[in-house]
Amino acid sequence: MNVGLLIDLLLGLILVGLAVQVVLGRQLFRSIVFYVAFGLAMALVWARLGAVDLALADAALGAGLTGALMLAAFRRLIKLDPAQAVTSGSAHTALALLIAVLAAGMVATIGLTAMALESQPGAAGVAVFEALPATGLGNPVTGVLLAWRGFDTLVEMVVLLTAFLGARVVADEGWAPRSTVASFDLPLLRTLVAAIVPLASLIALYLLWIGSDQPGGAFQAGSVLAAAGVLLLLTGQLLPAPTSSAWLRLGLVLGVAGIGLLVLLPMLSGRPPLAWLGRGALLLAESMMMVSIGCTLTLMFAGAPGLKDGTR
Amino acid sequence: MNPAVYVLVAAAIFGIGLHGLLVARHVMRKLLALNLMLSALFLLLIVVPASIDGRPDPVPQALVLTGIVIAVSTTAFALALMVRLFRRQGHASIHPDLDPTLIGQRRATKRKEGDR
Amino acid sequence: MSPTSALIGLVFVPLAAMLITFVAPPRWRRALALPAMLAWPLLLLMLSAEIARSGAIGLVFGGWMPPLGIAWRLDALGLILLWVHALVGLAALPSAWHRFAPGTPGSGAFWPLWLALGSGINLALLAADLFNLYVALELITLAAVALITIEDSIAALGSAMRYLLLGVLGSLMYVLGVGLVYAETGSLALPGPGAGAVNATALVLMLIGLMVKAAIFPLHVWLPGAYSSAPGAVAALLSAVVGKVALVAIWRIWFAHPVPGAETLALLLGLLGAVAMFYGALMAYLQTRLKLVIAWSSISQFGLFLLLLPLANTAAFQGASFGLLGHGLAKAALFLAAANIVAVLGSDSIRHLPGLDRRMPIEALTLALAGVTLIGLPPSGGFTTKWMLLQSAWQQQGVLWLLLIALSGLVSAAYVFRILALTCFHPVCRAVDRTHPRPPLSVSLSALFLALASLLVGLYPQPVLELLGRAAPGVIG
Numbered sequence: 001m002n003v004g005l006l007i008d009l010l011l012g013l014i015l016v017g018l019a020v021q022v023v024l025g026r027q028l029f030r031s032i033v034f035y036v037a038f039g040l041a042m043a044l045v046w047a048r049l050g051a052v053d054l055a056l057a058d059a060a061l062g063a064g065l066t067g068a069l070m071l072a073a074f075r076r077l078i079k080l081d082p083a084q085a086v087t088s089g090s091a092h093t094a095l096a097l098l099i100a101v102l103a104a105g106m107v108a109t110i111g112l113t114a115m116a117l118e119s120q121p122g123a124a125g126v127a128v129f130e131a132l133p134a135t136g137l138g139n140p141v142t143g144v145l146l147a148w149r150g151f152d153t154l155v156e157m158v159v160l161l162t163a164f165l166g167a168r169v170v171a172d173e174g175w176a177p178r179s180t181v182a183s184f185d186l187p188l189l190r191t192l193v194a195a196i197v198p199l200a201s202l203i204a205l206y207l208l209w210i211g212s213d214q215p216g217g218a219f220q221a222g223s224v225l226a227a228a229g230v231l232l233l234l235t236g237q238l239l240p241a242p243t244s245s246a247w248l249r250l251g252l253v254l255g256v257a258g259i260g261l262l263v264l265l266p267m268l269s270g271r272p273p274l275a276w277l278g279r280g281a282l283l284l285a286e287s288m289m290m291v292s293i294g295c296t297l298t299l300m301f302a303g304a305p306g307l308k309d310g311t312r
Numbered sequence: 313m314n315p316a317v318y319v320l321v322a323a324a325i326f327g328i329g330l331h332g333l334l335v336a337r338h339v340m341r342k343l344l345a346l347n348l349m350l351s352a353l354f355l356l357l358i359v360v361p362a363s364i365d366g367r368p369d370p371v372p373q374a375l376v377l378t379g380i381v382i383a384v385s386t387t388a389f390a391l392a393l394m395v396r397l398f399r400r401q402g403h404a405s406i407h408p409d410l411d412p413t414l415i416g417q418r419r420a421t422k423r424k425e426g427d428r
Numbered sequence: 429m430s431p432t433s434a435l436i437g438l439v440f441v442p443l444a445a446m447l448i449t450f451v452a453p454p455r456w457r458r459a460l461a462l463p464a465m466l467a468w469p470l471l472l473l474m475l476s477a478e479i480a481r482s483g484a485i486g487l488v489f490g491g492w493m494p495p496l497g498i499a500w501r502l503d504a505l506g507l508i509l510l511w512v513h514a515l516v517g518l519a520a521l522p523s524a525w526h527r528f529a530p531g532t533p534g535s536g537a538f539w540p541l542w543l544a545l546g547s548g549i550n551l552a553l554l555a556a557d558l559f560n561l562y563v564a565l566e567l568i569t570l571a572a573v574a575l576i577t578i579e580d581s582i583a584a585l586g587s588a589m590r591y592l593l594l595g596v597l598g599s600l601m602y603v604l605g606v607g608l609v610y611a612e613t614g615s616l617a618l619p620g621p622g623a624g625a626v627n628a629t630a631l632v633l634m635l636i637g638l639m640v641k642a643a644i645f646p647l648h649v650w651l652p653g654a655y656s657s658a659p660g661a662v663a664a665l666l667s668a669v670v671g672k673v674a675l676v677a678i679w680r681i682w683f684a685h686p687v688p689g690a691e692t693l694a695l696l697l698g699l700l701g702a703v704a705m706f707y708g709a710l711m712a713y714l715q716t717r718l719k720l721v722i723a724w725s726s727i728s729q730f731g732l733f734l735l736l737l738p739l740a741n742t743a744a745f746q747g748a749s750f751g752l753l754g755h756g757l758a759k760a761a762l763f764l765a766a767a768n769i770v771a772v773l774g775s776d777s778i779r780h781l782p783g784l785d786r787r788m789p790i791e792a793l794t795l796a797l798a799g800v801t802l803i804g805l806p807p808s809g810g811f812t813t814k815w816m817l818l819q820s821a822w823q824q825q826g827v828l829w830l831l832l833i834a835l836s837g838l839v840s841a842a843y844v845f846r847i848l849a850l851t852c853f854h855p856v857c858r859a860v861d862r863t864h865p866r867p868p869l870s871v872s873l874s875a876l877f878l879a880l881a882s883l884l885v886g887l888y889p890q891p892v893l894e895l896l897g898r899a900a901p902g903v904i905g
Contacts, residue, residue: 122610168537
């Protein structure tokens with residue numbers, strides 16, 4: 001038994017164990033925390049499988065920001081009704097267990113059969129590697145996201161914006177935003193925030209820059225920015241505001257506009273797309289996306305249409 | 313790297329998530345369960361396609377990345393909807409008679425779907 | 429303007445308008461949305477001429493051919509639904525204009541969301557790539573749920589949550605299917621190569637996912653609540669187009685991926701459609717709220733359209749596709765009229781319907797005309813649909829299908845006549861003690877216009893049928 005198999009088995013066991021902890025139990029908070037841990041374990045698995053872009057993205061978005069959003073929602077529920085912390089009995093039956101086991105069996109069979117039957121690597125992937133050198137990019141995933149399947153990325157950004165709009169529609173006006181950490185007078189906290197936020201911004205810019213050749217890119221960078229935003233909100237440096245400025249809204253649509261132009265201009269101009277898709281253009285579109293992603297996720301965490309300075 | 317292990321892991325997580333979805337009454341538990349199922353499927357999507365000359369296939373990675381962003385967006389919206397629903401009806405559960413994903417104690421009433 | 433630019437415009441014009449309306453201050457959003465909503469249907473005129481000439485228009489992003497890049501394809505089937513979308517969108521405009529004036533709750537978010545939904549629908553009809561279709565469907569579901577939640581009643585919020593949860597489940601199935609297709613064939617293009625054990629599983633998974641979105645029995649449970657609690661304009665668009673987008677995707681994917689054992693599966697799916705037809709009609713008959721009758725009627729009709737799968741020949745294709753047109757227009761008309769009835773009478777309970785022909789004659793007429801299309805009486809669009817489907821069953825000696833299609837008209841007649849009998853020739857209902865002020869006349873007239881259109885398309889169906897006939901080989905192979 002080689003080390004690789006041991007590592008895979010260990011990671012697998014950790015994942016399954018964490019997943020079980022998420023669905024078991026009656027404490028909602030516990031489930032959320034275990035979900036965050038699950039997301040981090042998934043990031044390890046992605047890294048093990050060689051999908052480092054995914055590892056970064058899942059750690060930041062899937063574990064980190066999803067966890068933050070869930071905790072924020074949980075907090076709102078608790079404030080409205082403290083009894084929500086413990087969810088009332090689930091409806092366990094043998095039928096549900098049977099269905100779950102059957103489904104798991106089916107998925108396993110499907111997956112193993114698919115792996116056994118495939119005869120050659122994906123034609124699309126092969127084509128990507130062949131076309132990659134012409135673009136001057138080093139990271140094939142970035143190429144796929146921004147160039148060859150750029151339209152999917154455009155729609156994905158629109159989905160993000162639409163989700164934000166939807167969250168605005170159902171926004172809980174009755175919840176009066178207050179600073180969530182009363183003791184942000186602690187000197188240590190202030191210093192920590194003063195150190196972390198610029199560092200996070202630097203990391204975000206780095207991820208953005210490096211994404212052209214190494215794992216990274218707009219989504220990872222944007223989520224690190226959003227994490228900085230969440231930190232500012234948690235420590236009261238930023239506060240939710242009841243109205244949004246047009247500038248902020250412009251920032252939210254910047255990402256869609258950026259990738260939209262990237263997709264549209266080559267189509268309309270008639271010139272070959274690679275003439276448009278130089279590294280500079282890609283970086284520009286990606287930075288616009290980074291700004292939008294960061295702003296949108298921060299605002300969704302705040303549960304408000306706008307933000308205002310909390311230090312005054 | 314042993315893909316077969318991860319296929320089994322993905323299947324297990326999918327089953328666990330599905331069970332969680334089917335028995336949970338609280339909406340947030342359902343969302344947690346759905347996210348588990350999504351993660352399991354994404355794992356399958358990466359593990360099953362063959363690698364290309366030793367390098368992992370970038371197309372499924374891009375697809376899963378898109379999927380993760382869409383999942384986060386949908387979850388964020390669903391959470392906000394849940395809070396709103398809670399505010400209006402006092403609890404964050406869907407009535408067992410109306411819950412299409414609940415396989416469990418369903419009270420046997422004669423109420424027709426949607427007829428309230 | 430070239431056809432490809434027009435195709436691009438179909439998606440990018442609503443999208444750009446969404447961004448503009450979002451950034452603009454809320455009181456300008458309604459006005460800013462208007463030009464885009466009027467502009468993109470104009471593109472359809474040019475595209476129709478092109479389709480009539482050459483049959484289909486294709487577009488490849490960046491010149492990168494699939495499987496590397498993404499392709500779009502517009503054929504006659506997509507064109508028909510685009511027309512339904514355009515007509516219903518225009519007809520719903522007076523209702524939305526009035527209901528979501530600046531200052532009313534939810535109006536700020538309505539216009540960007542409405543445009544996002546429109547853009548997503550157009551994209552889903554153009555997509556020739558499985559994953560592009562997936563993201564389009566996600567956009568549609570999310571925008572639709574958000575639009576339903578504007579209503580802010582417990583019923584609306586609960587229905588929206590159920591729609592969202594089931595929608596995510598459906599997407600899960602669909603994505604798994606897409607992943608399997610990629611693992612097997614290395615390509616995401618649609619139509620793609622078929623045949624193989626994995627692909628049969630992938631096909632079934634994708635179909636299940638899409639059946640959730642198309643509300644095919646038994647995965648229909650989200651529809652009655654969602655359609656009946658949505659605002660009028662939203663319900664009109666949902667019923668006329670959104671469910672049908674998933675249905676069209678089912679057709680396309682089914683015929684593009686022939687698998688061994690397809691005949692048995694097609695038979696099973698056809699029978700499922702038949703069950704949906706009768707179950708939906710029965711539930712429609714039993715409802716006590718007008719909007720729920722209309723919603724259950726949709727479930728019944730979707731069952732009828734699923735019969736294309738076992739009946740796969742040109743006549744069936746023509747009939748079912750034509751049905752999307754007639755049924756879509758009629759449904760939208762019904763929901764718009766129902767919204768007006770609720771606005772004036774305060775509720776859509778059928779106990780309040782007697783005397784409608786005197787109190788709200790335009791709405792009563794709309795209900796009658798649209799009902800005629802639903803039943804399939806000549807000369808409506810519904811009749812053309814039934815006629816072509818019957819012809820198809822006759823050509824294949826499918827006695828079972830012949831019987832089912834004929835019966836479907838009967839069961840639809842049951843619930844339609846029940847409603848019409850209540851609205852007409854009765855003394856004015858005394859259960860309603862006071863009526864609210866009427867919405868503007870344009871709102872009522874637009875609903876009537878849609879109902880008339882659903883009839884008129886049946887009067888002169890030949891051009892459309894011919895167009896569909898030429899497109900049939902491209903879809904059903």
